[in-house]
Amino acid sequence: MKKILTTMLIATSAVGATAQTDNFKYTDEQFADIQMLRYKVEDFDKLTLKQKTYVYYLTEAALQGRDILFDQNGRYNLRLRRAFEAIYTDWQGDRTSKDFEAFAVYLKRLWFSSGIHHHYGCEKFQADFSEAWLKDALMQVWQKKGLQSLCTADNAEALSAEAACTHFFNEIRPVIFDPAVMPMRVNQKDGDDLILTSAENYYGEGITQAEAEEFYTQRKPANDPRPVMMGLNSRLVKEDGVLRERVWREYGLYGTAITKIIENLEKAKPFADRPEQVKVIDRLIEYYRTGDLRTFDEYCILWLKDTESLVDFVNGFTESYGDPLGMKASWESIVNYKDLEATERTKKLSENAQWFEDNSPADPRFKKEKVKGISAKVITAAILGGDLYPSTAIGINLPNSDWVRREHGSKSVTISNLTGAYAKASHGSGFDEEFVIDQATRDLINKYGDNCDDLHTDLHECLGHGSGKLLPGTDPDTLKAYGSTIEEGRADIFALYYLADQKLVDLGLTPDLEAYKSQYYTYMMNGLMTQLVRIKPGNTIEEAHMRNRAFIAHWAYEHGKKDKVVELVKKKGKTYVRINDYAKLRDLFAELLAEVQRIKSEGDYEAARRLVEDYGVKVDPELHKEVLDRYARLNLKPYKGFINPVYTAVKDAKGNITDVKISYDESYDAQMLRYSRDYNTLPDIND
Incomplete structure (x- = not known):
C-alpha cells in the first residue's frame, strides 16, 4: 500500500524555476501538467x-x-509506444510544426503514464495533432523502422508496407482520436459495469x-x-x-x-x-x-x-x-x-506500535490484542521501476495480505530522498500565499510543515496500515471497488489523529502540541479545495487517494458545521479554509477513524459505498472553477515525476x-x- 504525496501542491516549484542545492539540480523539463524532477542518491x-x-x-x-x-494499463499501449517512438526519432519533417510539437507532448505523457490514460485521473489523453499528420508520419517511418509486427491483420507479413500501415492506423485511430472509445483506464462510477467501462x-x-x-x-x-x-x-x-x-x-x-x-x-x-x-x-x-x-x-x-x-x-x-x-x-x-539517521524516527514508532493500537478510538473488537512484526525505516531510493516510475509514492507499507499482516506483521518505508527532492524543488511557488488563509497560518506551516509531513507518512505507513483487524469470517475483498479508498483513508485518519497526541511530543517526534495544526490545515485545504486542480472541469473524483482525502475532509467539514469547526470563508472574493477549533477537529477524526475501522473490520460494503460516494466523489463546480482559475495564474504544474539516475x-x-x-x-x-x-x-x- 502506498502513500501518494498529499501536500505536493504546497511543495511545488514555479514554472521555469530552477531548484539547485549543493550543485545538484532537482528540477527539470515540463510538459502538459507535469514537471520532471531528479532525486539524489545520497x-x-x-x-x-x-x-x-x-x-x-x-x-x-x-x-x-x-x-x-x-501492457497492463491497456492492450494498445506497447504498440502505440513503439510506433510513436519511431516517429519521434526518425520522422523527417518540420519538427517545429504545431502537429509535431503536440505529438511530442503526447508521447512524453504516454511515457509518463505507461499508456494513453492519465496516470492519476485515468482519463484518456486528448490528441492535439491531426489524424492526417499521424497517418503520413507513420507511412514515412513504417518500413524504415520495421514496424510490420505492429499490424494485427491475419496476413500481416504478406501485406505491403503501405497496406500494413493503413491497417494499423485504422485500428488505432479511434483509440487515439475518438473520446468515446476507452475513455477511462479505471472507471469507478457507482452503478456502471466497472470492467466493461475500464480500459x-x-x-x-x-x-x-x-x-x-x-x-x-x-x-x-x-x-x-x-x-x-x-x-x-x-x-x-x-x-x-x-x-x-x-x-x-x-x-x-x-x-x-x-x-x-x-x-x-x-x-x-x-x-x-x-x-x-x-x-x-x-x-x-x-x-x-x-x-x-x-x-x-x-x-x-x-x-x-x-x-x-x-x-x-x-x-x-x-x-x-x-x-x-x-x-x-x-x-x-x-x-x-x-537512511540510518532518519530511521531512528520510525524506529520509535514501531517500538511503540502496541501503545498506538491500544489507544486507538476504534472499538476494542477491531483492535489487535498483540501487534506483531511492525518494522519501519527511512530509505534512500536508488531506482524506481514499473508502477513506481516516473510518478511515485513517498511511503510504502507491505505486504497487503490481511492474514500475513495479522500473523506476521508488515514493513513500512518512508523515502527520504524523494520527499527531499520535492521539498528542495518547492521554493518560490507563491502557492501558500494564494491559498493559505493568513500569515499566521503560513508561519505555522513554515515552522512545522516538513516535520509533520514526514511524520504523517511514517504514521500512515508504519502504524496506520498495520493497525486493526478483520473480524473472523470477514472476506478481505468484501469492499470491492471501494477497498483501496477505504484502506488509504483509514491509514490517513490514523495518522491525523495521532499527530495531535502528547505521545509524539514525549517520544521527541514533534516539538510541541502546536505542530500538528500545520498538517491539519494543509490536509483539510487539500481535501476540500486544492487537490481539485488535478480534476478537469465537469469530472468527478476517481483516483483512490484523492477520494480518500476528499471523504475525510468533507466528512469532517459537514459533521463539524454545527460548531463551525471548519469553515469555507470568502476574503476579497476568494475562498479559503478556516479552522476554528483544532481540538474538535481531532475529535471528528477520532469518530471517523472508529467508523472506517468498523467498515473495514466487518466488511460493510454498503457503508463504504455511502461514505465514498457521499463525501469523496462529488465536486462543487463553482468552487472547482475558482480553484482552477487561481491556480492557473500561478503558472504551476500539479503533478511531479522523477528521472532515474x-x-x-x-x-x-x-x-x-x-x-x-x-x-x-x-x-x-x-x-x-x-x-x-x-x-x-x-x-x-x-x-
Missing part, C-alpha cells in the same frame, strides 16, 4: 563494492519489467463485472484463515465462452520479461547483504517461475522479517489500484538502502565489476528511449 559512494554491485543488479531487475506495466488490460474483452466477481467468489475456499490474494497475478480471459486465468509467470503471460527479471535477481544473489536476503530472492524467483500465490505469501513473510539488511528492494505484482475491482496487481519495483558498471578484463558509477545528466526523452531499446522485453501483442 551516500552511494559510501557503499562497499559488494553493496554497489548488489544495487546494480537489482536496478537491472527493476527495469526489465517496464513493458509489463504498459485496463487485466480482463479480456467482453468480460463483465458480474462474471469476474462470480468467478472468484466460486473459487474462494470457505473459512480459510490464510486466504491467498485471489487473482493477484493473472489476466482473466474468456476462451470458447469459458473464463480462465492467464497467470503472469515465466513461460506464461509476460514470461519473456519475467525471465529477464529472474536472470538479474540470480546475478544479485551473491552480493546480498545477508543469508536471509538470499532466501527472499530464492522464494521470489520460485514465485515468478510457478505463479503460485501460496509461494508469494511465503516470499512476503521472508521479506518482511528481513529488517537488518542495509540494501532492500520490492519487485513484483504488488498494488491493485489499477484494477477497478481492486484485485489484480500492477508490476512495480524500487531498490533502496537505509544512470548506473554504469565498470568491469575488468574478466568481466568482474570493479566499481559502479552513478550519473544524473540523462534527459527525460533520452532515458525513455534508452529504456525502450535496452529493456524491450515483451512482444507487441501479449494474449
Whole structure:
C-alpha cells in the first residue's frame, strides 16, 4: 500500500524555476501538467563494492519489467509506444510544426503514464495533432523502422508496407482520436459495469463485472484463515465462452520479461547483504517461475522479517489500484538502502506500535490484542521501476495480505530522498500565499510543515496500515471497488489523529502540541479545495487517494458545521479554509477513524459505498472553477515525476565489476528511449 504525496501542491516549484542545492539540480523539463524532477542518491559512494554491485543488479531487475506495466494499463499501449517512438526519432519533417510539437507532448505523457490514460485521473489523453499528420508520419517511418509486427491483420507479413500501415492506423485511430472509445483506464462510477467501462488490460474483452466477481467468489475456499490474494497475478480471459486465468509467470503471460527479471535477481544473489536476503530472492524467483500465490505469501513473510539488511528492494505484482475491482496487481519495483539517521524516527514508532493500537478510538473488537512484526525505516531510493516510475509514492507499507499482516506483521518505508527532492524543488511557488488563509497560518506551516509531513507518512505507513483487524469470517475483498479508498483513508485518519497526541511530543517526534495544526490545515485545504486542480472541469473524483482525502475532509467539514469547526470563508472574493477549533477537529477524526475501522473490520460494503460516494466523489463546480482559475495564474504544474539516475558498471578484463558509477545528466526523452531499446522485453501483442 502506498502513500501518494498529499501536500505536493504546497511543495511545488514555479514554472521555469530552477531548484539547485549543493550543485545538484532537482528540477527539470515540463510538459502538459507535469514537471520532471531528479532525486539524489545520497551516500552511494559510501557503499562497499559488494553493496554497489548488489544495487546494480537489482536496478537491472527493476527495469526489465517496464513493458509489463504498459501492457497492463491497456492492450494498445506497447504498440502505440513503439510506433510513436519511431516517429519521434526518425520522422523527417518540420519538427517545429504545431502537429509535431503536440505529438511530442503526447508521447512524453504516454511515457509518463505507461499508456494513453492519465496516470492519476485515468482519463484518456486528448490528441492535439491531426489524424492526417499521424497517418503520413507513420507511412514515412513504417518500413524504415520495421514496424510490420505492429499490424494485427491475419496476413500481416504478406501485406505491403503501405497496406500494413493503413491497417494499423485504422485500428488505432479511434483509440487515439475518438473520446468515446476507452475513455477511462479505471472507471469507478457507482452503478456502471466497472470492467466493461475500464480500459485496463487485466480482463479480456467482453468480460463483465458480474462474471469476474462470480468467478472468484466460486473459487474462494470457505473459512480459510490464510486466504491467498485471489487473482493477484493473472489476466482473466474468456476462451470458447469459458473464463480462465492467464497467470503472469515465466513461460506464461509476460514470461519473456519475467525471465529477464529472474536472470538479474540470480546475478544479485551473491552480493546480498545477508543469508536471509538470499532466501527472499530464492522464494521470489520460485514465485515468478510457478505463479503460485501460496509461494508469494511465503516470499512476503521472508521479506518482511528481513529488517537488518542495509540494501532492500520490492519487485513484483504488488498494488491493485489499477484494477477497478481492486484485485489484480500492477508490476512495480524500487531498490533502496537505509537512511540510518532518519530511521531512528520510525524506529520509535514501531517500538511503540502496541501503545498506538491500544489507544486507538476504534472499538476494542477491531483492535489487535498483540501487534506483531511492525518494522519501519527511512530509505534512500536508488531506482524506481514499473508502477513506481516516473510518478511515485513517498511511503510504502507491505505486504497487503490481511492474514500475513495479522500473523506476521508488515514493513513500512518512508523515502527520504524523494520527499527531499520535492521539498528542495518547492521554493518560490507563491502557492501558500494564494491559498493559505493568513500569515499566521503560513508561519505555522513554515515552522512545522516538513516535520509533520514526514511524520504523517511514517504514521500512515508504519502504524496506520498495520493497525486493526478483520473480524473472523470477514472476506478481505468484501469492499470491492471501494477497498483501496477505504484502506488509504483509514491509514490517513490514523495518522491525523495521532499527530495531535502528547505521545509524539514525549517520544521527541514533534516539538510541541502546536505542530500538528500545520498538517491539519494543509490536509483539510487539500481535501476540500486544492487537490481539485488535478480534476478537469465537469469530472468527478476517481483516483483512490484523492477520494480518500476528499471523504475525510468533507466528512469532517459537514459533521463539524454545527460548531463551525471548519469553515469555507470568502476574503476579497476568494475562498479559503478556516479552522476554528483544532481540538474538535481531532475529535471528528477520532469518530471517523472508529467508523472506517468498523467498515473495514466487518466488511460493510454498503457503508463504504455511502461514505465514498457521499463525501469523496462529488465536486462543487463553482468552487472547482475558482480553484482552477487561481491556480492557473500561478503558472504551476500539479503533478511531479522523477528521472532515474544512470548506473554504469565498470568491469575488468574478466568481466568482474570493479566499481559502479552513478550519473544524473540523462534527459527525460533520452532515458525513455534508452529504456525502450535496452529493456524491450515483451512482444507487441501479449494474449
